[in-house]
Amino acid sequence: QKEVEQNSGPLSVPEGAIASLNCTYSDRGSQSFFWYRQYSGKSPELIMFIYSNGDKEDGRFTAQLNKASQYVSLLIRDSQPSDSATYLCAVDNNAGNMLTFGGGTRLMVKP
Amino acid sequence: ETGVTQSPTHLIKTRGQQVTLRCSSQSGHNTVSWYQQALGQGPQFIFQYYREEENGRGNFPPRFSGLQFPNYSSELNVNALELDDSALYLCASSRDRNMVGYTFGSGTRLTVV
Numbered sequence: 001q002k003e004v005e006q007n008s009g010p011l012s013v014p015e016g017a018i019a020s021l022n023c024t025y026s027d028r029g030s031q032s033f034f035w036y037r038q039y040s041g042k043s044p045e046l047i048m049f050i051y052s053n054g055d056k057e058d059g060r061f062t063a064q065l066n067k068a069s070q071y072v073s074l075l076i077r078d079s080q081p082s083d084s085a086t087y088l089c090a091v092d093n094n095a096g097n098m099l100t101f102g103g104g105t106r107l108m109v110k111p
Numbered sequence: 112e113t114g115v116t117q118s119p120t121h122l123i124k125t126r127g128q129q130v131t132l133r134c135s136s137q138s139g140h141n142t143v144s145w146y147q148q149a150l151g152q153g154p155q156f157i158f159q160y161y162r163e164e165e166n167g168r169g170n171f172p173p174r175f176s177g178l179q180f181p182n183y184s185s186e187l188n189v190n191a192l193e194l195d196d197s198a199l200y201l202c203a204s205s206r207d208r209n210m211v212g213y214t215f216g217s218g219t220r221l222t223v224v
Contacts, residue, residue, distance in 0.1 A: 004153070006153075032210060032211070034210070034211075042217070043201055043215040043216060043217050043218050044154065044201070044215050045215070046211075046213065049211050088153050088154070090153075092210055095167060096208065096210070097144075097159050097161075097166050097167035097208060098144070098156040098159060098167055098169060099144075099154075099156060099210060099213075100156070101146075101153030101154045101155070102153050103151075103152050103153045104152075104153050
C-alpha cells in the first residue's frame, strides 16, 4: 500500500511567522509532488508542485524535496490568517495516472 | 473560479440505493479523475478516464463505475450504497493526463443514511 504521511496538526503559528509543513512518502517510484490547500468545505487548490530534489520558490511559498529521504516539505513565509486551511501533500504513481494524498495538516495562523 | 462543474452539490440517499454524480470538465480537458474524500481525510483515487476509456482504478469495489462522454462531461455511479460511502466526491479534469493541470470541481457531498 503506497502511503503519504502528514502530521494532522493543528499547526498553530503567529501571523508573520514561517509555517513548516512536512510530508513523507513510501513509493520510491514517485516523480511528481504536489501541495494543495483546502479551505473548509471547499475543493483542493494546487499551490506548488516539484519534480527535482532541492527547493522551489513561488512568492511566499517554498517546496523542498529530498528523494533519498522520501521527504517533501512546504514553507510558508510571512504567514497570514488567510493561510489558515488544511494543506494536502500528494504524490503521483509510476503510471502517472493517480495522486495519493496524505491526510492533510491543518494550519492555523493567529493574528 | 473553477472551470469544472459538479452536480448536485449535496445529496442524501438511503443505504442500498444507487446514485449518479456528474462532472462537466473544461473544454479540451480529455482526462477526468474521481476522488472520494471522507471527513477529516485526504482524497482517495477512485478512477481516471482518458478519452472515454478507463485509465486506472484505485482500491474501490466494482459497484463504483464511471463514464466519460465526448463533450468532456463524466459520471460516477455508485450502486448498493453503504453508510461508509458518505463523503465528498471530487472530480478533477486536465488535458492529456497532466496532473499539474488538474482542476478540481467544487465537489458533491453525499450522505448515506
